[in-house]
Amino acid sequence: MKHDYDTIKKLALEFRNERDWQQFHTPKDLAEGLTIEAAELLENFLWKTPDESRSPSAKTKKQIEHELSDILLFLIYLCHELNIDLFEAAADKIKHNAEKYPVEKSKGSNKKYTEL
Amino acid sequence: MKHDYDTIKKLALEFRNERDWQQFHTPKDLAEGLTIEAAELLENFLWKTPDESRSPSAKTKKQIEHELSDILLFLIYLCHELNIDLFEAAADKIKHNAEKYPVEKSKGSNKKYTEL
């Protein structure tokens, strides 16, 4: 079976309901959880050069896949709890970024490029 | 237009190509960026109680939508750079979590519940 956002969301909510964990999933705690998983992702690249980070070992890549998955699951729970449409929000943010970083001023430069 | 993962991915890659920013997008830097955005998300809940975090103001909710979007964009770029299928990885992780946290031992408890 091929999975997509909606099928993963369904699995994630079922997983949580079976364990009665929604009670712990306040946005504050979910945001903590997401930050912790992001740092665990980052740990896979610590002390590596940027170039080395492009070629993780098979074992490290598996670990990265797990952390990216946890981050996605927290995104899904947060959007569900706060009633946010993630993809409409993202389309809006890309439009916002396009105005903030016009092509002619941004091309090939990492100056002032402190986010996105 | 209704957006989904694939249309957002397309927009995100176009945005990046137009600015010639792929050169800066090493996995190490993308993981840094994702962690930074996660912390910016968390900042919206700092000094708030878990209960207060359930009802953000309209302004705070907009900010949260922006941070969640940035996190999604970094997820998309990381999966693209490392050739990872995010949803297959997530399905695999949910299966892994289900074995790690059996329903009968985990129901309604936050004990040992230190991740997801």
Next chain:
Amino acid sequence: MKHDYDTIKKLALEFRNERDWQQFHTPKDLAEGLTIEAAELLENFLWKTPDESRSPSAKTKKQIEHELSDILLFLIYLCHELNIDLFEAAADKIKHNAEKYPVEKSKGSNKKYTEL
């Protein structure tokens, strides 16, 4: 023996020199390491209420002590690499914060209190 900042700094630099690890300690990597340790600290309080976080178990408290220590060690290395006097910088920052948050406007309020 009673330890203080200077004796810990001396031990930390000796530890590093013996292992020839200074080569990996770029500010970028040290800042990554510090962020990772901060998230590991935070993990001790995940899914706990703010009140519960005041009374960690003995085992959790030991873990917290380890994470706070790692954070201190990264602070020490960063200040050493970038030639920063941490305590003069902190005195300056407290002065800065006192101007940003005047007592009469800030007393007992968490409004706009989004950083320290």
Next chain:
Amino acid sequence: MKHDYDTIKKLALEFRNERDWQQFHTPKDLAEGLTIEAAELLENFLWKTPDESRSPSAKTKKQIEHELSDILLFLIYLCHELNIDLFEAAADKIKHNAEKYPVEKSKGSNKKYTEL
């Protein structure tokens, strides 16, 4: 006046008492705050190479000093709230690290060197 840990701690507690902010300073929130500041520190090195991170501009260096100071202040508050002696904890952690990373096995290698 030359500052040290104890004089900064005194200033930090006075600053907080004047604003009646201790009520917000649960360990959970302080750990969130510390993580947020760590990520703000990291932002100064995002999209930079490890080598570039060694030579921040004067403006960036000032920003780094501010973030390091905020991290120190959160460390101080956390140790105060949880009754932890930071320097004794750090001496203990260095001893622990020395056993975990014996010189002969660790010298000049970033292998398995996933924390401090």
